Amino acid sequence: MNYKVSRCIVEETFLSYAKEENLSEICIDCYGGINNITFSTNVKNAFEKLNYSALKNYPRGNSLKESIKSYWSRRVDLSFNNIILTEGSINGIYLCNKLFLKPDDNVLGYTPQFPEYAMDVKMHGGNFNYYALKEENNHVFNENEFIKLINKTHKLIYLDNPNNPTGQIISLKQIEKIIKLSKNHDIVVIVDEAYGDYMNTENSAINLINKYDNIIILKTFSKFFALAGIRAGYMIVPNNFYNLINKISNPYCINEIGR
Template structure:
């Protein structure tokens, strides 16, 4: 059999493939889906769905209409700007597959969503990440990124003299840190990339946890080199139904349509997804819970920072937040408080952070699963409020190690 050379030579690393068993009575903080599930109104759609509709191929337009309605206050999205996909991972694979990958390089941010760049490498695209720095609390520096990625002949200390930069991939919010890149910086990146004929992929899988006004969806009409990926797996808690979509210029969508299964997203998933998008208040409640939990984690790790913040000493707080004023040895990377994700990292060079959490019955994602991190870091997806004390207790204990 003639198998792709990349598939023969490379091992796929994906935390989605990890097979760690949750201890009895433990708390799962590993999967990225919403711990609060989906809007309760979606259950009514399931209850009332006519089983006869599962026989024919899916043709419902409800999800297209709901997506257009969802974005109407930001931008007019036409039917031809939307491609439905089986979740956001499938969307990313589709985007990669429409381009000529020969001698191509994708610029990313390290750490970021593993499955994107693993797929890129598997189909022959080189991955050249901009490394977020531990000493800067893994904070994305837009000015540094902008100064590097269009004009340099080297990137991340890797010389690429014979290759051109064809893609930029940014997950916003970032997975695993949960931080958010400002829409102004995103537009600068997309605008600069357009001048160099570079395609920009903005993965907003966790986008429902950031303000809607910060979404790159509002930019697609101005920039034909932009593709924005969204999913209902995270904020809307429908990971099991596999509902995602791409918003882009009609030309890009037309190329994708030539490559894809015309019946992506089942009839049932389309109806449930359409209902979910009507209930943004559900997301707002979840965001408030996550922000409150992160505040408690921050207070446990940085009591002096929180004290100064409460006194509105913003400049001093910023200095301490970036350079560290921890009460122990555990740190929380730059993050958007309303996001369910966060990254913790430890001062010890030998600790396995995910194992320490597992000893305390908390299942997290090992930092080793992300390029640019190791096992001294761990990604955490916040649990439900009633499970949070178990996580917070574990954090406080590990902070003292």
């Protein structure tokens, strides 16, 4: 099912496409997970100039992390110890659950939501509790109702923003309210921003990474950048989580072509 996303949050590339195609609006499908609208010419040029001799070596170096730092530099000052490379955002989900969850641990999310996360929680023997978005309210997220469900038995909170599949956005103010309360209960909040590049950058939870030590943000190049086939993404983590997650992650995440 497709849900309309406000034009004010759609990047210039999409607005240009709409103008060229004489479209009054663009529908972004936050369920299928593939961007069929735009594909950067920079990617095509990069493949044409690819040095195939690099494939004989294991992927290494920090050039991709440098690019990620630069991308976010207008909003936040990131260090290499804030960035962990992943094979798409799904790999970040697996790493978080592997690190934090034990059998019978409780996790709080909401529904509808990316179903793979709840499935992985159950694979670890955990319990996925959820707040149900109400159809009569157009599935709008109400942080006050959600907060009432948070308690000290929860190990993790999972929020996807924008929501998959509705495409609706939780404001950074709402996110911070949840993070602040969760910190009092020693709960880690995972913000899955697989579709986050469709939002204005000021609404990303990455803006809070140097303010709170109980948040993890998941990002991917699959959606907005139309690179699902490369399997590339990254996690933004506070310094206190970097070594822990790095120990259980693949040191060669994202192959040399993807990087």
